Amino acid sequence: MKETPLSNCERRFLLRAIEERKRLDGRQTYDYRSIRISFGTDYGCCVVELGKTRVLGQVSCELVSPKLNRATEGILFFNLELSQMAAPAFEPGRQSDLLVKLNRLLERCLRNSKCIDTESLCVVAGEKVWQIRVDLHLLNHDGNIIDAASIAAIVALCHFRRPDVSVQGDEVTLYTPEERDPVPLSIHHMPICVSFAFFQQGTFLLVDPSEREERVMDGLLVIAVNKHREICTIQSSGGIMLLNEQVLRCSKIAGVKVAEITELIQKALENDQKVRKEGGKFGFAESIAKQRITAFRMEKAPVDTSDVEEKAEEVLAAADPPPDLLSVSKPVLWTPGTAQIGEGVENSWGDLEDSEKEDEDEGGSDEAIILDGVRTDVGMEVSNTGSQEAPIVLSDSEEEETIILEPDKNPKKTRTQTISAKQEKAPSTTPVKKRRKKRTAN
Amino acid sequence: RERAMQSEAKSHTEHGTDSSPQGPGCSLRHFACEQNLLSRPDGSASFLQGDTSVLAGVYGPAEVKVSKEIFNKATLEVILRPKIGLPGVAEKSRERLIRNTCEAVVLGALHPRTSITIVLQVISDAGSLMACCLNAACMALVDAGVPMQALFCGVTCALDSDGTLVLDPTAKQEKEARAVLTFALDSVDQKLLMSTTKGLYSNAELQQCLAAAQAASQHVFRFYRESLQRRYSKS
Numbered sequence: 089m090k091e092t093p094l095s096n097c098e099r100r101f102l103l104r105a106i107e108e109r110k111r112l113d114g115r116q117t118y119d120y121r122s123i124r125i126s127f128g129t130d131y132g133c134c135v136v137e138l139g140k141t142r143v144l145g146q147v148s149c150e151l152v153s154p155k156l157n158r159a160t161e162g163i164l165f166f167n168l169e170l171s172q173m174a175a176p177a178f179e180p181g182r183q184s185d186l187l188v189k190l191n192r193l194l195e196r197c198l199r200n201s202k203c204i205d206t207e208s209l210c211v212v213a214g215e216k217v218w219q220i221r222v223d224l225h226l227l228n229h230d231g232n233i234i235d236a237a238s239i240a241a242i243v244a245l246c247h248f249r250r251p252d253v254s255v256q257g258d259e260v261t262l263y264t265p266e267e268r269d270p271v272p273l274s275i276h277h278m279p280i281c282v283s284f285a286f287f288q289q290g291t292f293l294l295v296d297p298s299e300r301e302e303r304v305m306d307g308l309l310v311i312a313v314n315k316h317r318e319i320c321t322i323q324s325s326g327g328i329m330l331l332n333e334q335v336l337r338c339s340k341i342a343g344v345k346v347a348e349i350t351e352l353i354q355k356a357l358e359n360d361q362k363v364r365k366e367g368g369k370f371g372f373a374e375s376i377a378k379q380r381i382t383a384f385r386m387e388k389a390p391v392d393t394s395d396v397e398e399k400a401e402e403v404l405a406a407a408d409p410p411p412d413l414l415s416v417s418k419p420v421l422w423t424p425g426t427a428q429i430g431e432g433v434e435n436s437w438g439d440l441e442d443s444e445k446e447d448e449d450e451g452g453s454d455e456a457i458i459l460d461g462v463r464t465d466v467g468m469e470v471s472n473t474g475s476q477e478a479p480i481v482l483s484d485s486e487e488e489e490t491i492i493l494e495p496d497k498n499p500k501k502t503r504t505q506t507i508s509a510k511q512e513k514a515p516s517t518t519p520v521k522k523r524r525k526k527r528t529a530n
Numbered sequence: 531r532e533r534a535m536q537s538e539a540k541s542h543t544e545h546g547t548d549s550s551p552q553g554p555g556c557s558l559r560h561f562a563c564e565q566n567l568l569s570r571p572d573g574s575a576s577f578l579q580g581d582t583s584v585l586a587g588v589y590g591p592a593e594v595k596v597s598k599e600i601f602n603k604a605t606l607e608v609i610l611r612p613k614i615g616l617p618g619v620a621e622k623s624r625e626r627l628i629r630n631t632c633e634a635v636v637l638g639a640l641h642p643r644t645s646i647t648i649v650l651q652v653i654s655d656a657g658s659l660m661a662c663c664l665n666a667a668c669m670a671l672v673d674a675g676v677p678m679q680a681l682f683c684g685v686t687c688a689l690d691s692d693g694t695l696v697l698d699p700t701a702k703q704e705k706e707a708r709a710v711l712t713f714a715l716d717s718v719d720q721k722l723l724m725s726t727t728k729g730l731y732s733n734a735e736l737q738q739c740l741a742a743a744q745a746a747s748q749h750v751f752r753f754y755r756e757s758l759q760r761r762y763s764k765s
Contacts, residue, residue, distance in 0.1 A: 089589060089592050089593060089645070089647070090593065128583070128653065128654045129581045129654060129656065130654060133613075133653075133654060135653075140568075140569045142568065144585075144613075144651065144653060146613050146614055148614050169611070171609075171611055171649060171651060172587075172589075172609060172647065172649045173568065173570075173571060173574075173585070173587035173611075173649035173651055174570060175570050176570070176571075176589050176592070176647075180609055221614070221615075223613065223614050223615070225611065225613075225651060227568060227585060227587075227651060228568040228569055228570050228571075229570055230569055230570070371581055371583075371654070372576075372578060372583050372653060372654065373560065373562050373578045373580075373581070373583070376562055376564050376576075376578070377564075380564065381760060381761055381763070382564055382565045382566045382567070382761055383562070383563070383564040383565075384562070384563055384564075384753070384756060384757030384760050384761075385560065385561065385562040385563075386560060386561040386562070386749075386753045386756070387560050388557055388558065388559060388560050389557060389558045389561075389749045390556065390557040391556050391557055391558060391697055391742070391745050391746045391749060392556075392745060393556040393695060393697070393741075393742045393745055395741070395745075396695065396738045396741040396742045396745070397738055399737070399738075399741035400734055400735075400737035400738040400740075400741050401734070401737075403737045403740075403741070404733065404734060404737055
């Protein structure tokens with residue numbers, strides 16, 4: 089689906105409002121939208137809501153062999169996905185420019201700032217290290233993806249616990265969560281991205297732009313800062329020229345905002361830990377706002393399954409009894425090495441009358457009839473209804489052995505023998521010849 | 531009469547084993563649903579069954595790519611996104627099952643040459659994921675106001691090694707089960723829309739599971755009804 093274009097009047101309206109220092113959602117210039125952090129039941133799973141923008145973060149880990157040039161360092165991997173759920177314009181499985189830009193920015197913000205102690209992820213130097221994978225899914229796009237994603241990533245990393253390992257000599261033991269408590273990652277600091285949108289060639293500035301504001305902005309400045317006010321990465325995009333003082337002012341604002349956000353994150357993490365420790369209820373089910381009219385919950389519901397067996401019996405009884413397959417198709421062993429299943433009704437495929445006529449034309453030789461029968465009904469028993477003496481039955485094989493089914497005759501007879509029984513007309517060599525002729529004629 | 535007595539006794543013993551510390555097998559975990567929680571999609575729903583949670587977003591009826599256009603009905607598309615990594619074959623096969631289920635109930639003929647896209651995101655998997663996906667998809671379709679001839683729900687049954695039936699199994703129960711059966715049922719007369727199974731089971735067990743799923747579907751549909759009643763109430 090294509091993105092709905094922004095109309096000129098909408099654009100003008102938004103810009104006019106910004107000039108008057110007003111925002112559509114009533115925020116002040118430096119206000120963030122409300123941030124909500126909720127955790128899942130798994131470790132390292134969180135949903136961050138920044139206003140209506142929503143990002144799902146999930147951290148997972150795996151034991152891998154390290155990179156050759158960094159034998160003692162664990163591997164960090166970030167993957168932000170723009171799902172079509174977030175906005176109709178995002179196409180599944182396509183690496184758009186925006187996606188590449190956001191992923192790179194995240195890597196710079198979190199990996200290159202060395203906020204995670206990668207050396208503590210080493211198990212056996214040069215052989216086994218932990219690979220930490222951070223998957224971020226954008227669920228709803230209402231502007232400022234990068235801030236929400238960076239918060240989700242750092243929250244998920246803080247929340248994550250990896251299985252404990254012990255090394256004794258050459259032996260590496262991996263403990264399940266039941267055996268030993270999983271261990272958290274060692275995190276040095278928490279870098280968080282703060283976005284600034286610029287309008288009118290940098291005259292106006294807004295923190296945390298919404299989707300509408302992003303569409304009319306001229307340039308974007310993203311600064312990643314930790315709570316110690318250390319700048320981890322800085323990126324300006326949109327081709328806007330900023331003054332020295334502007335960047336300095338933005339970094340100061342970012343420092344203040346990040347301090348607030350870090351405090352919120354720590355509070356949320358503490359809360360979750362407390363609930364888990366006390367054995368209370370946690371997970372997304374608890375974070376649904378119950379007072380909302382669109383939300384509804386139902387407690388555990390017992391289902392009465394006492395009549396299930398009776399019902400099943402009823403259905404089985406009502407169903408048509410399976411056709412007696414055995415009576416229909418009894419495997420028949422004609423002779424060692426051949427067998428037949430499912431012979432039945434006389435074949436209506438081959439036009440017997442025609443073949444008979446043909447036979448008559450050809451001089452009504454028995455062999456021809458027999459061969460015709462073989463040709464038209466492969467795998468079927470054919471009673472030779474021609475003007476011959478007794479019905480002759482042939483099996484499907486055109487080769488060597490065929491057996492006659494008549495009880496009075498000896499069942500172990502080859503075709504040549506059966507034919508020789510009525511060889512008044514043709515000598516024994518002719519059937520083969522005739523057959524060849526027929527073949528060539530066919 | 532004797533048989534009835536026997537089966538009754540059996541069901542009693544079933545209930546007896548069910549009241550083990552694991553909790554009753556023939557019960558559904560707690561359900562929760564929130565609709566219209568995302569601003570961008572036309573309809574969205576997050577569905578929770580115990581600790582399993584799926585978020586669904588629906589776009590449609592909307593413009594369709596020319597290559598996917600169907601001249602007499604809407605093109606239904608289902609995208610299932612796993613939580614970790616990229617979608618693989620398992621997701622593709624599930625997408626197909628969900629799409630076929632939705633196609634059976636969505637009145638696509640009312641919106642020819644349009645697309646209806648259902649995006650499902652696994653939030654957490656703690657058993658009965660397929661059923662949860664189906665339920666989330668249905669609630670999101672309802673939220674989007676897509677015309678349907680009936681609602682549908684998904685119910686998962688697991689059969690233990692000793693033949694005990696477990697409804698709405700957790701991930702652990704699914705792992706230990708001999709067979710796991712998932713059914714999609716419609717709301718009008720609980721007819722089967724889709725079934726996908728794994729493992730070994732007999733004909734009689736299949737019918738038992740289906741009957742149990744039909745009984746459970748009543749609860750799910752009641753949950754749908756109550757949640758919608760709440761949504762459209764004035765308070």
